[in-house]
Amino acid sequence: MEEFNITETSTGKVKILHLEGFLDAHTSAILENEINKIFDKQEYSIVVNFNKLTYISSAGLGVFMAFIERARQNGGDIKLCEMNNKIFNIFDMLGFPLLFEIYKTQEEAVEKFMNPKQ
Amino acid sequence: MEKEYKISVTSSTKNLHKIRNFIEETALNSGISREKTDEIILAVDEACTNIIKYTYKYEEKHKISIKIKNKDNKLIVEIIYRGKGFDPNKVKSPDMKEYFNNYKVGGLGIPLMRKFVNKIEYNFIKPNLNKLILVKQI
Numbered sequence: 001m002e003e004f005n006i007t008e009t010s011t012g013k014v015k016i017l018h019l020e021g022f023l024d025a026h027t028s029a030i031l032e033n034e035i036n037k038i039f040d041k042q043e044y045s046i047v048v049n050f051n052k053l054t055y056i057s058s059a060g061l062g063v064f065m066a067f068i069e070r071a072r073q074n075g076g077d078i079k080l081c082e083m084n085n086k087i088f089n090i091f092d093m094l095g096f097p098l099l100f101e102i103y104k105t106q107e108e109a110v111e112k113f114m115n116p117k118q
Numbered sequence: 119m120e121k122e123y124k125i126s127v128t129s130s131t132k133n134l135h136k137i138r139n140f141i142e143e144t145a146l147n148s149g150i151s152r153e154k155t156d157e158i159i160l161a162v163d164e165a166c167t168n169i170i171k172y173t174y175k176y177e178e179k180h181k182i183s184i185k186i187k188n189k190d191n192k193l194i195v196e197i198i199y200r201g202k203g204f205d206p207n208k209v210k211s212p213d214m215k216e217y218f219n220n221y222k223v224g225g226l227g228i229p230l231m232r233k234f235v236n237k238i239e240y241n242f243i244k245p246n247l248n249k250l251i252l253v254k255q256i
Contacts, residue, residue, distance in 0.1 A: 024134050024135070024163060024167070025131045025134060025167040025170070026134055057160060057227070058230050059227075062224055065221060065224075086156060094214060094230070
């Protein structure tokens with residue numbers, strides 16, 4: 001059975017979610033729960049690392065749309081990073097870079113939280 | 119692949135991976151490129167997700183049948199399901215600028231299908247029986 005896993009790490013106040021596997025209409029609830037748990041702790045600065053994610057459908061995209069406004073209203077953000085070309089292409093063709101910051105490396109995404117003006 | 123291949127699954131999102139594996143295996147085995155295979159996989163996933171969500175309201179007891187064949191340089195996927203059908207062609211793709219300005223959620227499955235297949239055809243076979251056909255030029 002195909003799987004989807006999330007590993008959470010932190011750098012200072014920034015939570016980093018490392019996604020692995022397949023993010024679809026079945027597994028997207030796992031990611032929703034994870035982000036809800038972070039918001040419940042009044043933490044709103046999240047970097048999502050797509051390095052090990054192999055697949056995403058619109059249900060996965062919907063999770064980021066569902067949380068981005070609340071993150072920003074609370075002074076945080078959801079920044080995305082380390083997507084392979086296939087996954088970036090899906091975000092890009094729908095125009096997601098208009099709303100989301102997408103970085104090549106996790107370091108860049110975390111750095112933007114630390115020094116937003118750079 | 120001139121032969122037609124078929125799979126039937128129950129209407130649960132947990133079967134989406136089975137559907138994707140079936141499409142992947144049959145498309146790659148017939149010599150279709152990895153890129154085009156990935157695109158048709160996503161289109162079929164989105165179509166089946168919509169059926170599970172909107173036609174079956176996540177009830178898992180229904181059956182969805184999927185047939186795939188390669189004909190005249192076209193990959194043709196037929197998705198057959200009972201119940202209330204809907205024609206994706208009647209759904210307008212959102213204006214993405216407005217979508218993002220209003221932080222909308224959902225409604226991106228059909229736009230993705232449109233980007234990844236050349237033709238979407240909805241057929242009402244008989245009352246309660248629907249066929250959705252996705253055609254991709256290969």
